[in-house]
Amino acid sequence: MPSIYILFGTVEGQTARIADYIADVVREHGFQARTADLKSFGNALPDECDGVIVGASVHMGKHEGYVTDFVRANKAALERLPSALFSVSLAVHGDEANAEDYVEKFEQETGWRPAHVGLFGGALPYTQYGFFKRHMMKKIVSSKGSPDTDMSRDYVYTEWDGVRRFAEDFLAGRFAAPD
Numbered sequence: 527m528p529s530i531y532i533l534f535g536t537v538e539g540q541t542a543r544i545a546d547y548i549a550d551v552v553r554e555h556g557f558q559a560r561t562a563d564l565k566s567f568g569n570a571l572p573d574e575c576d577g578v579i580v581g582a583s584v585h586m587g588k589h590e591g592y593v594t595d596f597v598r599a600n601k602a603a604l605e606r607l608p609s610a611l612f613s614v615s616l617a618v619h620g621d622e623a624n625a626e627d628y629v630e631k632f633e634q635e636t637g638w639r640p641a642h643v644g645l646f647g648g649a650l651p652y653t654q655y656g657f658f659k660r661h662m663m664k665k666i667v668s669s670k671g672s673p674d675t676d677m678s679r680d681y682v683y684t685e686w687d688g689v690r691r692f693a694e695d696f697l698a699g700r701f702a703a704p705d
């Protein structure tokens with residue numbers, strides 16, 4: 527049975543939640559799925575890996591550096607195996623062109639141009655941020671004209687149906703359904 531690795535970078539946890547959701551969809555379709563945080567995974571791709579989905583989130587205009595490092599180190603394998611990328615940012619929610627620019631920059635930095643790319647809205651977990659981050663994010667969000675400035679609650683912009691479609695399209699184009 528094909529084994530799909532969903533490898534991600536995250537700072538506040540939303541990309542990990544999206545990776546878990548993708549893994550559930552992959553398993554529903556009868557495949558094996560493993561998720562791992564690239565911060566502690568190292569740069570070696572296991573031999574039994576039949577497909578890779580890489581996820582990363584955007585902070586200050588960039589994806590996690592250790593995800594960029596992993597992709598650079600495994601570019602040949604990512605080009606050989608069925609592979610996909612998803613990028614998580616607030617820009618996806620209302621500033622799509624910017625979200626695409628983050629991915630373009632990532633592709634230029636790594637040299638990897640994945641055939642399958644997903645852009646997903648992230649989250650604004652005010653209640654989990656420390657004092658400084660909470661106030662900085664509120665300022666940034668309100669400077670963009672967003673009403674989502676209530677720091678006593680969290681906002682989630684991830685559209686889970688879109689995540690499901692991304693995972694299913696990836697499987698459908700690349701793997702025969704298991705018996």
Ligand SMILES: Cc1cc2nc3c(=O)[nH]c(=O)nc-3n(C[C@H](O)[C@H](O)[C@H](O)COP(=O)(O)O)c2cc1C
Nearest residue numbers: 537538539540541583585586587615616617648649
């Ligand atoms: C300090 C900080 C900087 C951020 N910078 C950006 C940014 O430059 N562009 C953007 O679209 N989103 C930005 N975001 C929003 C994150 O991409 C969003 O919160 C995402 O859900 C984070 O994913 P993670 O929880 O997996 O780390 C920023 C968030 C924080 C806390």
